[in-house]
Amino acid sequence: MIDSASFLEENRGSRGRGFNRMKPGDVLTHLGSIVASLMFVWALFQQYFPYQLRHNIDKYFQRAFSFVYPYIQITFSEFTGERLMRSELYSAIENYLSSTSSTQAKRLKADVLKNNQSLVLSMDDHEEVADEFQGIKFWASGKNISKNQTLSFYPVKDEKRYYKLTFHKRHRDLVIGPYLSHVLKEGKAINVRNRQRKLYTNNGSHWSHVMFEHPATFETLALEADKKKEILEDLTTFSQAEDFYARIGRAWKRGYLLYGPPGTGKSTMIAAMANLLNYDIYDLELTAVKDNTELRKLLIETSSKSVVVIEDIDCSLDLTAQRRKPKESEEATGEQDQKPKPPKEDREPKQSQVTLSGLLNFIDGLWSACGGERLIVFTTNYVEKLDPALIRKGRMDKHVELSYCSFEAFRVLAKNYLLLDDHQLFDKIRQLLEQTKITPADVAEHLMPKTVPPNAEVCLSSLVQGLEAAAAEEEEARSKAEEEGMNKEEKEISAIVEETKEENSASKEESKYNQQ
Numbered sequence: 001m002i003d004s005a006s007f008l009e010e011n012r013g014s015r016g017r018g019f020n021r022m023k024p025g026d027v028l029t030h031l032g033s034i035v036a037s038l039m040f041v042w043a044l045f046q047q048y049f050p051y052q053l054r055h056n057i058d059k060y061f062q063r064a065f066s067f068v069y070p071y072i073q074i075t076f077s078e079f080t081g082e083r084l085m086r087s088e089l090y091s092a093i094e095n096y097l098s099s100t101s102s103t104q105a106k107r108l109k110a111d112v113l114k115n116n117q118s119l120v121l122s123m124d125d126h127e128e129v130a131d132e133f134q135g136i137k138f139w140a141s142g143k144n145i146s147k148n149q150t151l152s153f154y155p156v157k158d159e160k161r162y163y164k165l166t167f168h169k170r171h172r173d174l175v176i177g178p179y180l181s182h183v184l185k186e187g188k189a190i191n192v193r194n195r196q197r198k199l200y201t202n203n204g205s206h207w208s209h210v211m212f213e214h215p216a217t218f219e220t221l222a223l224e225a226d227k228k229k230e231i232l233e234d235l236t237t238f239s240q241a242e243d244f245y246a247r248i249g250r251a252w253k254r255g256y257l258l259y260g261p262p263g264t265g266k267s268t269m270i271a272a273m274a275n276l277l278n279y280d281i282y283d284l285e286l287t288a289v290k291d292n293t294e295l296r297k298l299l300i301e302t303s304s305k306s307v308v309v310i311e312d313i314d315c316s317l318d319l320t321a322q323r324r325k326p327k328e329s330e331e332a333t334g335e336q337d338q339k340p341k342p343p344k345e346d347r348e349p350k351q352s353q354v355t356l357s358g359l360l361n362f363i364d365g366l367w368s369a370c371g372g373e374r375l376i377v378f379t380t381n382y383v384e385k386l387d388p389a390l391i392r393k394g395r396m397d398k399h400v401e402l403s404y405c406s407f408e409a410f411r412v413l414a415k416n417y418l419l420l421d422d423h424q425l426f427d428k429i430r431q432l433l434e435q436t437k438i439t440p441a442d443v444a445e446h447l448m449p450k451t452v453p454p455n456a457e458v459c460l461s462s463l464v465q466g467l468e469a470a471a472a473e474e475e476e477a478r479s480k481a482e483e484e485g486m487n488k489e490e491k492e493i494s495a496i497v498e499e500t501k502e503e504n505s506a507s508k509e510e511s512k513y514n515q516q
């Protein structure tokens with residue numbers, strides 16, 4: 001255990017005893033002359049001693065010092081190697097020490113992250129803070145040393161930042177093993193929490209991004225509580241299961257298929273997922289991807305801790321047709337790949353040549369494992385249109401149906417939009433919701449404030465009217481369909497009657513003819 005405090009105290013104590021017999025004025029005079037002499041000697045040493053000699057003296061002094069000094073120091077420089085790369089360890093330590101720094105250090109550096117939303121404090125140069133791990137105290141100091149560049153005519157300051165970790169030599173194994181990996185892990189986790197998340201979209205084979213700032217959360221998502229809980233648990237379990245996936249030999253990724261009519265919250269759920277897990281979003285526009293090679297390139301460029309989304313997968317590509325087409329041509333010509341492709345551009349508008357097998361490879365091929373910790377989410381309005389190979393378990397592990405608004409979902413929206421837990425109109429709304437189909441997007445539109453100040457009664461009445469109108473429309477459509485069905489039936493019956501009449505008259509004619 002480091003006992004620096006007591007070490008300093010002892011030194012201070014012995015000095016104090018030595019100076020006790022003198023008067024304060026004498027002490028100061030003495031001290032002044034000692035310091036001046038030391039500085040003079042040091043200046044002489046710096047200036048007149050040959051560099052090699054100075055270097056050797058330094059070296060042996062350090063060795064002799066470390067022989068008696070029981071502490072070990074590790075330095076973590078900001079830049080490693082060619083000074084081009086900022087050391088990952090350095091930033092991890094910076095993040096790791098940020099909380100300790102903000103409580104202990106007296107001079108701090110402030111930085112704003114997440115688009116000016118959160119303030120991050122780190123210790124300033126030459127500050128020192130203590131950290132405790134498994135009951136042992138370590139010292140970390142932030143330093144910024146400046147060196148003059150020697151080969152320059154105009155001396156330019158060359159600044160180097162580093163953290164120095166000091167600990168007693170008996171803790172060497174603990175520090176080099178568990179402590180440093182703990183610092184690295186925690187530092188990275190803080191970095192992930194603090195980063196401004198991004199929403200990427202592909203422009204051909206390149207990703208471009210904007211800041212991701214969707215406010216959706218699972219709390220505000222209108223969904224039945226048990227369904228919400230199930231998805232939440234699934235996501236949280238996934239995000240914490242790195243070791244499990246490694247143990248069972250599976251790539252650390254999970255596929256979600258969200259399906260349901262438009263306006264039922266599929267895109268909103270994706271935003272909520274990303275917000276829950278602190279992931280980036282890669283919104284992949286498949287129609288802009290030229291071919292399978294480009295698709296793979298895009299996949300490789302995605303980072304871990306991300307949600308890769310393909311919206312409206314049924315519209316993105318005519319996947320089933322694309323799978324069939326090569327087979328047909330294969331049958332006709334015998335070989336598929338060697339055959340030069342017809343110049344399609346001449347006859348039809350340029351289409352993406354991404355195939356179903358390319359997409360399947362994207363989801364669970366060898367390349368899909370790179371990066372890890374990734375969700376792949378497909379959305380569709382028509383789940384029945386999708387090729388079963390695409391959505392089988394293992395590829396799309398979880399199928400989530402988002403459907404029309406239930407009363408439970410409505411209550412979530414009422415709480416979000418109107419801050420209401422209950423209201424006299426709720427019973428009526430419940431009955432109407434049981435009779436009619438309305439999407440959460442439509443309900444949300446009714447609940448948007450319509451007056452200043454907002455009035456819940458007005459919004460709920462608007463919803464009731466909307467629901468009644470939808471119910472009336474549905475009723476009308478139903479009776480029309482029934483009528484049409486009846487008409488169709490009547491027509492069919494009369495056609496059959498006509499047919500039998502004709503048949504009867506024909507047979508009568510025939511028997512007459514036979515009798516003659």
Ligand SMILES: Nc1ncnc2c1ncn2[C@@H]1O[C@H](COP(=O)(O)OP(=O)(O)OP(=O)(O)O)[C@@H](O)[C@H]1O
Pocket residue numbers: 220221222223260261262263264265266267268269380381440441442444
């Ligand atoms: N389940 C829901 N919970 C909360 N808000 C919802 C929900 N469903 C829809 N909304 C609201 O309706 C709007 C449209 O929803 P969203 O874009 O998520 O629908 P979608 O299912 O992705 O539709 P599409 O199939 O057309 O892409 C959202 O802005 C959101 O405010």
Ligand SMILES: [Mg+2]
Pocket residue numbers: 266267268311379
């Ligand atoms: Mg959508």
